[in-house]
Amino acid sequence: MSARTRALALCTALVVALLLAAALAPLPFSVAYPGMTANVLGDDKGKPVITITGAGTRRTSGQLRMTSIVATGPEAPVHLVDIIKGWGRTDEAVMPREAVYPVGENTEEIAEHNAAQMRRSQDTATRAALGLLHKSPKDIKVKLSLQDVGGPSAGLMFALGIVDKLDGDGTGHDLTGGRNIAGTGTITAGGRVGAVGGVPLKTQAAHRDGATVFLVPAKECADAHAELPRGMRLVPVTTLDGAVDALKALRTGGKVPSC
Template sequence: MLSRLSRPRIVALCSLPVVGLIGVAVFAPLPFSVAQPGLTANVLGKNAGTPVITVSGTPTRKTSGELRMTTIEATSPGTRVSLGQVVDNWFRGDRAVMPYDAVYPTGDTVKEIERHNTAQMRQSQDAATTAALDHLKKDPADVKVTLRLADVGGPSAGLLFSLGIVDKLDGDGSGGDLTGGRTIAGTGTIDADGKVGAVGGVALKTQAARRDGATVFLVPKAECADAHTNLPKGLRLIPVTSLDGAVDSLVALEKGTGKIPSC
């Protein structure tokens, strides 16, 4: 899940006594992007004044906890960073130097990339709704779910969307919050069958999650090792591979019973 970071500042140094290959290498644009922890949004609440999840056709329940989707912010599309910037950011725990094509894999212009990310978000929302209603054994013909999240694109909020729908309609299955009143964050794509996929940028997303009050972070199991990189103190990792497994883990955490997987 990606939001944009302002264009990086490059200080131009003029009238240097020696301008050679080293100077060219330091300031030449490279095919990288610099990323940092981005915004988080509670899918059980409002975003830009509008509820993220709206359900009609069936009763919903009040929730008390938070389910926060997470993002990274990256240098603007079309921006290439210099070797100097790569070196400056390489060893920072709150920054990551990523291949440009890994951040913006499709399109050369801002509009092309935004269209691609918007399409991915719509597909992710459709899959999240299908997976959640299937988990709850509800007929999609009887229940209408609308998902709105401004200024964010890509597919990696899928898992959190599904969990938010489940919590609003069923909670933990016995009347309690799926979150147990906690602030829980996470990331992960989801398909219509409820399978959770890897996303990238997990180490930065854990920092965004802890910054915004989360104590638990749901991470695609395949990215456990990445999630441990610079893991903030006080943030518990729970690996997931499916929506069913994520729900089971949160119910076990909320009730204090059963085995909860760990990275």
């Protein structure tokens, strides 16, 4: 074997070794999938998701579904083959790990952080809903109960659920118009709706669970269109009162915003 052949063989072996190392080495990514959805107007594990005391509530029809994603944990290894597979599928998304888990180094820390965010989201959703209805939190108490879900992205749907239970559309009708409506978005106490991420997977979760309308933060319209299920109607929102107005228009056949 000539020196040139030996050198070429050595180089080839090194390249193969590097490729194998890259394929087998864990990478700083997570793979996300469509998660669970829950009707905030209904029950979760035998308990009402929304319980209101201090004011009369309405019987509601239709559904308001919060949506979620699930992702490989911060300690789960993700390899090159997983990333290539995820890029080729519509029901998976490869995301930088820090985008999925911006806080915490392990499952316990992240669960604690997400639970704290959920509690804050529930508080701000209550304040936003009562503020929209000009009702005092001193007189009305709202308890939100949704197990196994963390983070702030259910804020909009929680707020809409509170509004529907207390006031509906203000004329005796349900906000839903009897439809199965899903959505996502953070919310501030002043009623501003914020972006959340993972929207293409959430629209798929909503479609899987029977929703035909999806309320999406306006800034994420383009993302929502990326893998939009057939027959799913997108409604962009920026505020809680805008979302209420859009649902009223949807029920009455009025002009509804679109992405």
